[in-house]
Amino acid sequence: MHNAERWADRTTIHLPATAGAAVKLLGELGSEGRLLAGGTWLMRAPMTSGHYIALAGIAELRQIEIGQDRLRIGAGASHAELALALDGLDDLKGLADAAGGAANPAIRRRATVGGNLCTTAFAASDLASALLAAEAEVTLITPAGTLRQELAIYLDWRRTSAAQHHLLQHVEVSRRAGRRLCHARLPLRRAGDYPVAMVSLAAGSDRQGRLADVVVAVGAVESQARRWPALERTLTGQLPCRSAAITCAQANLCQFAGREGPEVPGWYRQQVLPELVARAVAQWAKAGGQE
Ligand SMILES: Cc1cc2nc3c(=O)[nH]c(=O)nc-3n(C[C@H](O)[C@H](O)[C@H](O)COP(=O)(O)OP(=O)(O)OC[C@H]3O[C@@H](n4cnc5c(N)ncnc54)[C@H](O)[C@@H]3O)c2cc1C
The missing domain is CATH 3.30.43.10 (Uridine Diphospho-n-acetylenolpyruvylglucosamine Reductase, domain 2)
Known part of the structure; x- marks a missing residue:
């Protein structure tokens, strides 16, 4: 009833x-x-x-559980609730920044994590980018039962007609020692303060302080956030410095075709990516005391 x-x-x-x-x-x-x-x-x-x-x-959909090894976010938690819950967690700062920097305070108080991931018509989801970099998994409830999927697979599947009758229940992220997640976004006033491009980076470091196990996701540039595997490979083993980040990103820019829009042309979204990669790497280094 x-x-x-x-x-x-x-x-x-x-x-x-x-x-x-x-x-x-x-x-x-x-x-x-x-x-x-x-x-x-x-x-x-x-x-x-x-x-x-x-x-x-x-x-039950609003709960956010923070364990030592795992974070579970109920799909009904708002952006503001998520940002507050993650405040002070260095490894997940990029996720807190994505939740706390999206849209404006009024939207953040109402807009949910589930709504953000499920809005297929919106290309600039901060959480999709940050959670892809965090290699998140989602749990769905369908009339046939419960299903667990990688977020990347879910985002593709969600756009198909087969995805009609399901509810996104929660999102889970593994927390690994020494790994940090960062998020850099470029909002433009003339774009109604929507971000025109964003880069999320998760990485650990090797004994020499070089980037290891790198995962990079890009949002707002194309119609859906996605990972940047070629850059992940190129950044791995690099020192976390600005020049290396820019050079690596520029060498792999052709992997993206910028989305045309009334706010900015597609080439612009693509061309700002190296700077956003450099900012994400700088945040990562700063969080690890490697400035
Ligand atoms: C002015 C403005 C500025 C914005 N700026 C940003 C920004 O900078 N960054 C950003 O990331 N986003 C931005 N957004 C988008 C905003 O984040 C989304 O509007 C919001 O996340 C949608 O969440 P909601 O809870 O309101 O979803 P709703 O509007 O209620 O629903 C959206 C869609 O998701 C589906 N849905 C919702 N929950 C679930 C669920 N649990 N399972 C399955 N389907 C579900 C609904 O059926 C619907 O199709 C902006 C929006 C506005 C209006």
């Missing part, structure tokens, strides 16, 4: 109390049902008729 409110005779908002009940409703309502989290993306357009399944009242 769940509560439901009817708006203007055309729109029904369902208020399930559990994630399981929300998924059951999704299955029952078929193409008429839509999950509603913070509503910051969905409500940019007037509500259309149909059934919205509100997630805001589901306490």
Whole structure:
């Protein structure tokens, strides 16, 4: 059983109390049902008729559990809640920066982690980039059961029609000793303060203080955030200095085709990447006392 409110005779908002009940409703309502989290993306357009399944009242989805080896973020946690929960955790600073730097304070208070990862029409998700670099995994609930996937696979799958009836339950990140995550973004006022490009970097270091096990993700440049494997290989074993970061990034720039948009041309998004890589590497070095 769940509560439901009817708006203007055309729109029904369902208020399930559990994630399981929300998924059951999704299955029952078929193409008429839509999950509603913070509503910051969905409500940019007037509500259309149909059934919205509100997630805001589901306490289990809002939990953020921080363990020594693992971080688990409920999909219903807001950006502001995530940034606050991670405050002071050096290894996850990039994730805190992504959550705490996205959009503006009003949006951050409402917009959820799940909504951010599931908004396929939005190319500049800070969390998608940071969580890709953190090699996050997601857990989904579908009418057929629970499914665990790498975030990278999920982001591709989410864009297919087969992805209709599922709920993103939580996101998990492993915490490994000596590994640090950093996030550098370039918002532009003329782009409505949306970031036009972003780079997230996770890495450990070898005995000489050189970058090891490098993972780099890029957001906002193409229609979806993705990893930059060629740069990961080139940066591995490099000293974490500005010139090395810029040279390595410039050598691998051709791996991206910048997305054209009314705010900036595609080439611009691509050309700012070396600077963002250098900033991410500088943050990484600073966090490890290697300035
Ligand atoms: C002015 C403005 C500026 C912004 N700037 C930034 C920025 O700088 N960086 C950034 O990263 N983002 C930015 N955003 C995007 C913002 O982060 C998204 O609007 C937000 O994350 C969506 O979350 P929500 O909880 O409001 O989702 P909703 O709007 O409620 O839902 C969005 C989509 O996700 C689906 N969904 C939601 N939760 C789940 C779930 N648990 N499982 C499956 N599907 C789900 C919904 O069905 C819907 O399709 C901006 C948005 C605005 C309006």
